[in-house]
Amino acid sequence: MRTRNGESVLARVxxxxxxxxxxxxxxxVSEISRRTGLHVATASRLVAELVSYGFLPRDAxxxx
Numbered sequence: 001m002r003t004r005n006g007e008s009v010l011a012r013v014x015x016x017x018x019x020x021x022x023x024x025x026x027x028x029v030s031e032i033s034r035r036t037g038l039h040v041a042t043a044s045r046l047v048a049e050l051v052s053y054g055f056l057p058r059d060a061x062x063x064x
Contacts, residue, residue: 026063
Protein backbone atom coordinates (compact mmCIF):
# COMPACT_ATOMS: atom_id res chain seq x y z
CA MET A 1 0.00 0.00 0.00
CA ARG A 2 1.33 3.42 -0.91
CA THR A 3 0.47 6.71 0.71
CA ARG A 4 -0.54 9.85 -1.15
CA ASN A 5 3.08 10.96 -1.49
CA GLY A 6 4.07 7.57 -2.94
CA GLU A 7 5.89 6.23 0.14
CA SER A 8 4.82 2.78 1.29
CA VAL A 9 3.67 2.11 4.81
CA LEU A 10 6.58 -0.30 5.17
CA ALA A 11 9.03 2.49 4.28
CA ARG A 12 7.49 4.64 7.02
CA VAL A 13 7.84 1.80 9.53
CA UNK A 14 11.49 1.38 8.56
CA UNK A 15 12.01 5.11 9.16
CA UNK A 16 10.57 4.64 12.66
CA UNK A 17 13.00 1.82 13.46
CA UNK A 18 15.88 3.88 12.05
CA UNK A 19 15.05 6.73 14.45
CA UNK A 20 16.47 4.70 17.33
CA UNK A 21 20.21 4.61 18.02
CA UNK A 22 22.29 2.59 20.48
CA UNK A 23 22.65 5.77 22.55
CA UNK A 24 18.93 6.59 22.38
CA UNK A 25 16.98 3.37 22.55
CA UNK A 26 13.83 4.96 24.06
CA UNK A 27 12.00 7.82 22.38
CA UNK A 28 8.67 9.59 22.68
CA VAL A 29 6.27 9.68 19.75
CA SER A 30 7.08 13.38 19.32
CA GLU A 31 10.79 12.57 19.09
CA ILE A 32 10.07 9.83 16.57
CA SER A 33 7.95 12.26 14.57
CA ARG A 34 10.75 14.85 14.45
CA ARG A 35 13.43 12.33 13.54
CA THR A 36 11.41 10.66 10.80
CA GLY A 37 9.65 13.69 9.37
CA LEU A 38 6.33 11.92 9.83
CA HIS A 39 3.33 13.89 11.06
CA VAL A 40 2.88 13.21 14.78
CA ALA A 41 -0.54 11.60 14.20
CA THR A 42 0.94 9.23 11.62
CA ALA A 43 3.88 8.37 13.87
CA SER A 44 1.51 7.80 16.79
CA ARG A 45 -0.76 5.50 14.78
CA LEU A 46 2.11 3.44 13.39
CA VAL A 47 3.88 3.22 16.75
CA ALA A 48 0.65 2.09 18.43
CA GLU A 49 0.29 -0.71 15.88
CA LEU A 50 3.94 -1.74 16.28
CA VAL A 51 3.47 -1.83 20.07
CA SER A 52 0.25 -3.86 19.77
CA TYR A 53 2.04 -6.47 17.65
CA GLY A 54 5.00 -6.59 20.03
CA PHE A 55 7.53 -5.09 17.60
CA LEU A 56 8.21 -2.14 19.92
CA PRO A 57 8.03 -2.07 23.72
CA ARG A 58 6.50 0.84 25.61
CA ASP A 59 7.70 1.70 29.12
CA ALA A 60 5.78 3.20 32.04
CA UNK A 61 6.76 6.73 30.93
CA UNK A 62 5.13 5.99 27.52
CA UNK A 63 8.51 6.03 25.84
CA UNK A 64 8.98 3.57 23.04
